[in-house]
Amino acid sequence: MAEFLEFRGVSKRFGTIQAVSDVSLEIKKGEFFSLLGPSGCGKTTMLRVAAGFEEPDAGRVFLDGQDITGLPPDKRKVNTIFQSYALFPHMTVRDNIAFGLAIAKRPKSEIRTEVDRMLELIRMADQAGKKPDQLSGGQKQRVAVARALINKPDVLLLDEPLAALDLKLRQKMLIELDIIHDEVGITFLYVTHDQAEAMSLSDRIAVMDNGRIEQVGAPAEIYESPRTSFVAAFIGDTNFLEGRVHDCLDRDYCRLAIAGLPEIFCFNDKVLQPGQPIYLSIRPEKIHISHDRPEEKSRRNYLPGIIEDVIYLGSNTKYWVRVGGYRIQVLRQHDRYFLDEKPLRWKDECWIWWHADDGFMLDHFRKADEGLLAVPPQSVGEPINGK
């Protein structure tokens, strides 16, 4: 399907801060698309440019083939769900939902049936007479959704709509939003800093940092093959190992030389030269851990180490394992915790291993991205990449 909402070379500056720089993005019709990034990455500015609240300094915005860059918000077939919901406090739930149609001067009877239909959709027919300050957070959120959807926008913009809710409610609303998206079938542009929200809802995600797009792709694509160290570190958790290309075995695999470690096999889809500096990223849950040396199979990396830290998290446990100059984070799902005769403990010697396909190589690395990783407790007092 062709692009529906398109940003072409959009830039926006606020004073000395370049909020968005030269971003191009194509969102397909009916897609649930997320802009994901830390606060200040420019994702909300992108949304406000789409809504018409901010005029871009450069670049154009197209909706369904039409250039909407200069149009004021009221002339765009786009509606927003604000982080604060921005429900009108002096109006009842019914009047809030009816606002868009009332402004459009639609017949009273039509407004009534449409609002009733929306109240049904958000299951709040019995709350129609209440004022916003009499509603709970989740109810406000649902009213905000209904108020936006009643205008049948081409695109629904959602600005961190779940951020103000507590965890349990957030998970519930997450599913509701997904259902609503399936039911109404319009394009959703969803802004969030929460990777779990973005991963669970989106058809595609654009990861943003510093006003630029780092990577666009389906959730699995972004998680399994991040293109930059930022994406690797921001989405989920990972270990970074710094080294050089030793040699390439065939079209698919190569060996890496990493200081203090034996040669590491890694899946390769790039054109690499021996001797070229490279960064290996391997996610904690892809690494296996055991007391005994496992039986060796091909295309796997086996490393001996010492457990420096153990964090029990219920459904799984995190281990920090000293291997050469590195502290490698390993995540292990529990099977039968109390039946395990030899649980891994602090200071135990152990083996870790992973399949060559599970690591991925990055040719660029920003030191700052290390700060996004889960850091072991301070008491250990060692840098992550201690040399």
Place this chain on the structure above:
Amino acid sequence: MRRRQTEWLVSLPTLAWLTLFVVIPTLLVFVIAFRPANPYGGIGRGWTLDTIRALATPNYLLIAWRTLWISLLTTAICLLLALPAGYTIARAPERWRNRLLLCVIIPFWTSFLVRVFAWRSLLHPEGPVKKALEAIGLVGPEATLLYHPAAVVLVMVYTFLPFTILPIYAAAEKFDFRLVEAARDLGARPFQSFRKIFLPGIRRGVVTAVLVVFIPALGSYIIPDLVGGPSGEMIGNKIAQRVFSDRNLPHASALSAVLVLAVLAPLVAVLVLQRKGKKSDIIMGEAP
């Protein structure tokens, strides 16, 4: 019920003060209106309705009508000017806000009386405003700017404008402007979102502003006296004349009583309206 008792104790001094210096004098004014005058400028014995009857003259009706329309017009103009001003100040960047507010307050550094006299000089037939308007051909050489109801309205607007801007600014400053964005997002044009979302959002500031202008305007005395002339006289001037020239206290009291009732009317109206809207509303209170 202990809380109740403490509340009474705490408000007792204020209550006593108000009773002593507001309620009792006001009641005295009402009482004196029904007493005859005596030739020495005092209050005679006995009771009479003559003074009240004497108020029903065409002259007083004219003055009352003028007082009302000048006050209403002043309030309306003040609101029209203060709404955009308050909105602009509230939306201005933080560092500009205080400077703009300072500009609103600066006139208070000069005595009110001095400022009204300054207007007299400005509007004087030989004054700069008159000369300037004449030069650009807006008024003829015979036109009078001073001693005209329009001059009263002008100076009253000038005097009361800061009192209108401040409560509107206070309400606008607390207003969540994301609501205006939401309205625009839902299809409202700029003026529609101003009227349907911003105005209701700051309605208590507007009510305060109206009361703060309209009530003192009804009782204006100095401004119409200095710039109004005979054709710009208001009820306040008549009260002063009855006291100082005629030395007829009952007559002045009767006029004052009418004024008090006229002031009470909008207050009570607002109270009733707000009771209807919400039980806990207070006139002067801003939105929480």
